[in-house]
Amino acid sequence: MNRRFFLKSGSIALASLGVSLSTPSFLERVVLGANATGGKRKTLIAIFQRGAVDGLNMVVPFGESSYYDLRPSIAIAKPQTGNADAAIDLDGFFGLHPSMSSFKSLWDSKRLAIVHASGSPDNTRSHFDAQDYMESATPGIKATPDGWLNRYLQAKYDPAETSFRAVAISKKMPRVFQGPAPTLAMSNLSDFAIRAGKASANLQNGFEAIYASKTNDALGNTGRETFEAVDYLKKVNPAQYKPENGAQYPRTPFGNSLLQIAQLIKAGVGLEVAFTDLDGWDTHVNQGNARGQLANLLGQFSSAIAALDQDLGQRMDDVIVLTMSEFGRTVRENGNRGTDHGHANAMFVMGNGVRGGKVYGRWPGLKNDQLYEGRDLALTTDFRDVFAEIATRHLGLGKTDRLFPGYSARDAQFKGFI
Amino acid sequence: MKFLLSAFLALSIAASSIIPVAAQKRAQAPVLTEEQRIVHVLNRLGFGARPGDVERVKAIGLETYINQQLSPEKIADTVAENKVKDLNVLTMTTADLYEKFPQPGRLLRQLQARGMLPADLAEARDNNKNQPANPLENENYRKVLEEYYRENGLQRPQRIMAELQASRILRAVYSERQLQEVMVDFWTNHFNVFAGKGADRWLLPAYDRDTIRPHAMGKFGALLQATAQSPAMLFYLDNFQSVSPNMRPRPLANPQQQQRRGINENYARELMELHTLGVDGGYTQKDVQEVARCFTGWTIFQPRGGAAAVNAMSGEGARRTAGTFFFNARTHDDGEKTVLGQKIPAGGGFKDGLTVLDILARHPSTAKFIATKLVRHFVADNPPKSLVDSVAATFTKTGGDIRETLKTIFFSKEFNSAEAYRVKIKRPFELVISAIRTLGAETNGGPGTHQWLARMGEPLYGFQTPNGYSDAAESWVNTGGLLERMNFGLALAGNRVQGTRVDLTRLTNGQTSQSKVMDEALKTILAGEISPSTKETLAKQLDQADPVTKVVGLILGTPEFQRQ
Numbered sequence: 007m008n009r010r011f012f013l014k015s016g017s018i019a020l021a022s023l024g025v026s027l028s029t030p031s032f033l034e035r036v037v038l039g040a041n042a043t044g045g046k047r048k049t050l051i052a053i054f055q056r057g058a059v060d061g062l063n064m065v066v067p068f069g070e071s072s073y074y075d076l077r078p079s080i081a082i083a084k085p086q087t088g089n090a091d092a093a094i095d096l097d098g099f100f101g102l103h104p105s106m107s108s109f110k111s112l113w114d115s116k117r118l119a120i121v122h123a124s125g126s127p128d129n130t131r132s133h134f135d136a137q138d139y140m141e142s143a144t145p146g147i148k149a150t151p152d153g154w155l156n157r158y159l160q161a162k163y164d165p166a167e168t169s170f171r172a173v174a175i176s177k178k179m180p181r182v183f184q185g186p187a188p189t190l191a192m193s194n195l196s197d198f199a200i201r202a203g204k205a206s207a208n209l210q211n212g213f214e215a216i217y218a219s220k221t222n223d224a225l226g227n228t229g230r231e232t233f234e235a236v237d238y239l240k241k242v243n244p245a246q247y248k249p250e251n252g253a254q255y256p257r258t259p260f261g262n263s264l265l266q267i268a269q270l271i272k273a274g275v276g277l278e279v280a281f282t283d284l285d286g287w288d289t290h291v292n293q294g295n296a297r298g299q300l301a302n303l304l305g306q307f308s309s310a311i312a313a314l315d316q317d318l319g320q321r322m323d324d325v326i327v328l329t330m331s332e333f334g335r336t337v338r339e340n341g342n343r344g345t346d347h348g349h350a351n352a353m354f355v356m357g358n359g360v361r362g363g364k365v366y367g368r369w370p371g372l373k374n375d376q377l378y379e380g381r382d383l384a385l386t387t388d389f390r391d392v393f394a395e396i397a398t399r400h401l402g403l404g405k406t407d408r409l410f411p412g413y414s415a416r417d418a419q420f421k422g423f424i
Numbered sequence: 425m426k427f428l429l430s431a432f433l434a435l436s437i438a439a440s441s442i443i444p445v446a447a448q449k450r451a452q453a454p455v456l457t458e459e460q461r462i463v464h465v466l467n468r469l470g471f472g473a474r475p476g477d478v479e480r481v482k483a484i485g486l487e488t489y490i491n492q493q494l495s496p497e498k499i500a501d502t503v504a505e506n507k508v509k510d511l512n513v514l515t516m517t518t519a520d521l522y523e524k525f526p527q528p529g530r531l532l533r534q535l536q537a538r539g540m541l542p543a544d545l546a547e548a549r550d551n552n553k554n555q556p557a558n559p560l561e562n563e564n565y566r567k568v569l570e571e572y573y574r575e576n577g578l579q580r581p582q583r584i585m586a587e588l589q590a591s592r593i594l595r596a597v598y599s600e601r602q603l604q605e606v607m608v609d610f611w612t613n614h615f616n617v618f619a620g621k622g623a624d625r626w627l628l629p630a631y632d633r634d635t636i637r638p639h640a641m642g643k644f645g646a647l648l649q650a651t652a653q654s655p656a657m658l659f660y661l662d663n664f665q666s667v668s669p670n671m672r673p674r675p676l677a678n679p680q681q682q683q684r685r686g687i688n689e690n691y692a693r694e695l696m697e698l699h700t701l702g703v704d705g706g707y708t709q710k711d712v713q714e715v716a717r718c719f720t721g722w723t724i725f726q727p728r729g730g731a732a733a734v735n736a737m738s739g740e741g742a743r744r745t746a747g748t749f750f751f752n753a754r755t756h757d758d759g760e761k762t763v764l765g766q767k768i769p770a771g772g773g774f775k776d777g778l779t780v781l782d783i784l785a786r787h788p789s790t791a792k793f794i795a796t797k798l799v800r801h802f803v804a805d806n807p808p809k810s811l812v813d814s815v816a817a818t819f820t821k822t823g824g825d826i827r828e829t830l831k832t833i834f835f836s837k838e839f840n841s842a843e844a845y846r847v848k849i850k851r852p853f854e855l856v857i858s859a860i861r862t863l864g865a866e867t868n869g870g871p872g873t874h875q876w877l878a879r880m881g882e883p884l885y886g887f888q889t890p891n892g893y894s895d896a897a898e899s900w901v902n903t904g905g906l907l908e909r910m911n912f913g914l915a916l917a918g919n920r921v922q923g924t925r926v927d928l929t930r931l932t933n934g935q936t937s938q939s940k941v942m943d944e945a946l947k948t949i950l951a952g953e954i955s956p957s958t959k960e961t962l963a964k965q966l967d968q969a970d971p972v973t974k975v976v977g978l979i980l981g982t983p984e985f986q987r988q
Contacts, residue, residue: 132622134620134621134622138888138889148661148690148694148889148890149693149694149697149698149889149890149891150889151889151891169903169904177878178878178883178886179881181888181889184888184889186898186899188902188903188904189904190903190904191904192904198904198907199907200907200910200911200914201911201914201915202911202914202915202918202977205968205969205970205974208965208968208974209914209974209977209978212961212962212964212965212974212978213910213978213981215957215961215964216957216958216961216962216978216981216982216983217983219955219957219958219961220955220983223983224897224901225849225901225906225983225986225987226983228901228902228903228906229906229983231903232903232906232907235903236907291553292550292553292554294554298554299553299554302554
């Protein structure tokens with residue numbers, strides 16, 4: 007059931023009986039939200055690396071000799087002063103891919119944490135199924151109708167909920183957002199408007215008048231809500247946005263997505279959960295090492311996230327960025343200097359409230375007998391424990407039992423990155 | 425009873441509450457006018473009225489019209505057939521589709537393996553891979569690839585879904601067999617398959633043509649069996665790779681290629697939960713496992729098309745059976761099974777699956793589940809129990825005859841009641857088609873319309889999970905969706921939907937005075953049923969530039985037009 011839908015229907019019935027009681031308007035809720043949170047709202051930005059990023063070249067276990075044995079042409083060299091093609095040392099055992107140098111200062115200031123050997127316990131190596139499982143957060147069960155972030159919205163009542171509580175910057179509604187709680191998906195903030203050229207303002211007025219008069223109608227209520235949100239966003243004026251603190255987002259669709267999420271956060275429109283994704287990680291052929299296709303993507307990926315951090319500045323106190331990918335890739339490189347579908351992977355958690363500068367999770371090792379099914383990085387952290395830690399300790403959800411049907415995420419399993 | 429009561433409550437709340445309840449009920453015993461009944465039938469048995477449809481139905485009589493719609497095979501449909509005749513994928517076999525619409529990455533790898541990959545194409549591909557963010561490399565690769573495809577008579581696989589979607593839109597807009605198209609839409613959702621999963625985009629044209637359409641108004645059991653044997657469903661719900669755990673594995677040269685072996689329960693579970701019994705239909709996890717065992721070996725020959733395109737290009741005879749159903753006895757679990765208490769003896773082979781389908785199609789839970797979904801679709805979001813019971817009874821009595829089951833709905837008092845009139849929120853597909861029809865617009869059903877459907881939240885064949893698009897208002901009443909509905913109305917009236925043209929002067933029946941123009945538009949689009957306040961708002965638009973476009977765009981975006 008859509009809670010809002012019912013809430014509204016209830017108030018409608020009362021209103022038409024002459025009781026003047028209605029749910030707070032969009033603006034009232036923006037204000038209410040600001041008051042309740044002291045002007046600060048906790049926000050999660052979830053980023054999906056679709057196609058299965060090679061976590062072993064993203065966060066390199068350079069302390070493992072097997073890593074170099076199994077990847078003769080694509081391995082990233084051990085950290086070495088003056089070698090720009092070597093891994094960036096993190097803790098003497100793990101290093102970042104050299105194209106991710108913009109993450110170094112985040113790591114050094116202890117705002118970036120890594121959970122390695124994490125992911126889904128299901129052993130599927132199908133992109134489709136594994137993405138489905140990670141977004142529904144029910145590995146092995148395909149019929150789960152809603153995504154876990156939608157269940158989060160359902161589970162945590164928000165008296166100050168606005169239309170912008172959950173926004174995906176994406177061409178289509180991602181699986182993780184699907185479900186009964188209201189969510190928005192758009193590729194561009196300026197699309198959230200009546201779009202009819204010069205006649206737009208005039209026609210919006212027309213629609214507003216039409217929907218305003220429908221007081222005993224769920225559509226009328228949603229219509230009024232819609233225009234309050236449209237008007238508010240218009241005042242924010244997304245087209246004129248200037249990033250702060252000298253932040254420079256890469257001029258790519260992904261950079262642009264993060265830029266728009268930063269705008270929404272600054273605008274104070276009630277954003278609590280944001281989602282975006284970027285694909286191209288399925289590097290079966292000519293993956294490259296310090297340079298090449300994976301290097302280029304990682305460079306774009308990390309510099310966009312670093313730009314977001316710079317742009318949001320102190321606001322990062324209330325923001326966590328979480329990255330995920332459906333599974334890892336084979337430890338051995340294949341015959342085409344690429345990697346095939348594997349198992350466990352690495353996730354980044356970034357924000358001022360994060361206990362960063364540390365690689366979390368037990369490292370299972372890369373020796374032959376330590377590999378999963380004889381070929382892949384074994385899994386030691388269930389991704390649901392990572393999600394649950396953020397949902398409770400960052401977003402403030404009381405209980406996680408509704409988030410993950412059939413799975414109990416317990417504090418004891420949390421990694422403690424928050 | 426519950427339904428009547430709640431509808432009655434809604435009415436009494438809407439009215440002023442001074443009149444005593446009982447008196448109000450007597451006074452308001454709501455009856456639909458003849459014209460409203462016709463509008464209702466055109467909305468629910470079809471995708472809304474075109475200009476002149478109400479008069480046409482009035483002339484032949486409503487009952488005659490409904491009976492005609494129940495026998496689509498007897499309705500001539502040349503206009504719609506002409507509209508789709510140039511969509512080649514509709515008549516191609518799956519093997520043909522694999523041959524002519526290969527996936528570029530796969531094709532290039534196969535060409536390379538045979539030493540047939542042209543150097544310029546290899547280079548463009550590698551440059552693009554090494555510089556994924558470089559638009560120039562991207563553009564260059566696209567160009568070289570397109571040229572190669574053109575020279576070899578190939579097309580990109582996206583084209584398949586574009587044509588299939590176009591056919592659904594064109595038929596819904598132009599077909600005289602409106603109920604048939606409504607049922608195709610209904611069953612396509614009930615037996616949902618997602619085009620984005622693996623090979624399914626090559627398998628969906630056959631699914632629409634050979635699985636859904638021939639059975640949409642026939643026997644449910646036959647439809648169920650057709651879906652169970654359809655490569656599209658076998659692929660989507662993984663049954664094609666479900667094999668007996670006792671099967672002797674074939675030795676593989678490369679252990680890295682070793683695939684997970686064993687039973688896949690996905691299809692078995694959804695078959696009972698979503699296709700037949702319903703989630704509370706009385707099956708257990710043990711039944712799921714047993715049903716899955718029965719369907720082991722139901723698979724697809726060359727599910728991804730093998731090397732169909734490369735074979736054809738090098739002059740080798742292609743296998744005509746690529747992407748078709750076959751029963752692989754070697755992978756079938758031939759032991760004894762028990763399904764819903766019924767013993768299925770060992771050694772049944774292919775027949776095990778057929779037995780399961782027969783048990784499910786005849787099960788009383790299936791009758792109730794299908795009846796509930798049909799009544800929700802045709803009558804109201806909260807299906808009146810009285811009607812569900814009588815519809816389920818017809819379903820059982822007629823051995824799952826869809827036509828007879830529908831008849832029970834269409835001639836029921838619940839369907840024909842005022843409570844059911846204009847209470848259903850249109851899904852985006854219904855909105856797009858009804859808007860095009862009401863304006864008498866011409867469309868090519870192309871990407872312009874597909875994009876609008878996607879923006880409003882209902883891309884055809886774009887629903888990822890097996891439950892299909894919701895048929896209830898709460899799934900569609902949200903700010904993002906509503907805003908796009910209004911924008912769609914404005915775009916359509918303003919001739920800004922690519923591939924769709926509307927001539928608003930036709931709509932206004934030769935009227936020239938502006939208020940008359942508005943009245944004509946309201947009459948055509950909403951049978952004149954609009955609130956006075958909305959009418960007043962619309963009238964204000966008449967002073968503006970380009971008033972007819974604006975008024976029509978606004979009408980298409982009104983709450984009234986979102987309902988049917």
